[in-house]
Amino acid sequence: MGETITFWVLAVVSVSAALGLVFSRKAVYCALMLGVVMLSLAILYAVQDAPFLAAVQIIVYTGAVMMLFLFVLMLVGVDSSDSLVETIRGQRFWAVVAGLAFAALVALGVGNVVFAPAVGLGAVNAAGNVPSLAELIFTRYVFAFEVTSALLITAALGAMVLAHRERLEQKATQRELSRERFVKYGEEGIDPSPLPGPGTYARANAIDMPALLPDGKISKLSVNRYIARYEAEEGTIDPKVAEILEGEDK
Amino acid sequence: MTTHYLVLSALLFAIGGIGVLVRRNAIVVFMCVELMLNACNLAFVTFARQNGNIDGQVIAFFVMIVAAAEVVIGLAIIVTIFRTRRSASVDDASLLKY
Known part of the structure; x- marks a missing residue:
């Protein structure tokens, strides 16, 4: 009974979270x-005698x-949203149709099978789930286990190779950078000094306080x-800040 | 109960498949692939209990390891592509077509 309740609650949660994964705009x-789906699946494993x-x-x-995933998402840019342009005409529609058809096919196929009552893992897990898993991994599946270690090492090496970047040109020295800044100042009139920080000469230095110029006006650059x-x-x-913004919008 | 679990697994797998086909952001496509792998794991664990045989759990464990390795390499590739193209959309990486 307890398992049935757990299953239905987690089934609803995981399916709706999976739909949310497909349909939410923001990555x-x-x-x-996806985290919600994975957590509910973890609980379902625990319910099904697979604590390990x-x-x-x-x-x-x-x-x-x-x-x-989150790390790469932040690296690549959180706001890299999906383009709505379809490269193949009607691809979305037919993808959804194919997915639903597949779900119906598998669900009906599985639903029509009559299973004998589950044998259960009570006998196998008698010595504990982890020891019996370990026994299998280190006897029958020991070769697969060794290959897995090779795979993990290869993956780590591959990630390092892919993430490594060769420097093609010399790093700009401080001297060159400052020369560049002053060339820009001469040609385009861009101020070579750093931007005024917020709150300079003001009574507070919160980020929303614009810096004041010596004559008491607000420095536009610091808004x-x-x-x-x-x-x-x-x-x-x-x-005063609103005035500056209004002047800009026009 | 076995049927219930298998149907849930099939549903999650199909949703993941739809996501792979519909979404254009490479990272989200990758997440949907992970969802499909997870759905398969659920089926493995369910069959392990159905047959009173722990081999299914061992296979699910190996699937998890392979999935972890795959995520590492896949995300590294996405980062590399993003570095050269400034875009994580799967539509932009179409040079092999020409």
Whole structure:
């Protein structure tokens, strides 16, 4: 009875999270949804007498793999959203049709099989799940296990080779950089000094406080556009900053 | 109960497949592949209990290892492609077509 309840709750959660994975626009939401699916699958493993796999699922998948996904997502750019242009006409529609047909096919095929009552793992797990798994891995599957270690080493090497970048030209020295800055100043009039930090000469140095020039005016360069726009929407914006923004929008 | 688990596994696999076909962001496509692998693992674990035989759990364990290695290499490839093309969309990497 307890298993039935667990199954139905987790089935609903995992299927809706999987749908969320497919349909949510933002890639980070997709990653979180995948995490939900993986966690519910871990609980389903635990319910099905596979405590070792449940632990490995949480450690390897939700721990390592999901973190790697999020890490690369941040590296590649969180806002790299999907393009809505279809390269092949009608591809989305037919993909969904094919997916649904596949689901119906497999579900009906499995649903029509009459299974004998499950044997259960009580006898096999009598000595404990981990010892009996270890016995199998180190006897019957020992070759596969050794090959796995080769695979992992190859994967680690491959990742290092792929992520490594050869420097094609000499790194610019500080002298060259400063020369470049002053050439830009001479040609385009771009100020060679760093931008004024927020809050310089002001009474607070919060990021939303623009820097003041010696004559008391606000330095345009130091206005954080993002925060200012947010504050303008909220109506909490400093009128002086609002003036600068208005001048820009026109 | 076995049937229930298998149907859930099939559903998750199909959803993952739809995701692979529909989404254009390489990372999201990759996540959908992971979802399909996970669905397969669920079927393995279910069959292990159905047959009273722990081999299914061993296979699921190996699938997890291979999936971890695959994620490492796949994400490294995505990062490399992104570095040269400034895009993680699978549609942009189509040079082999010409």
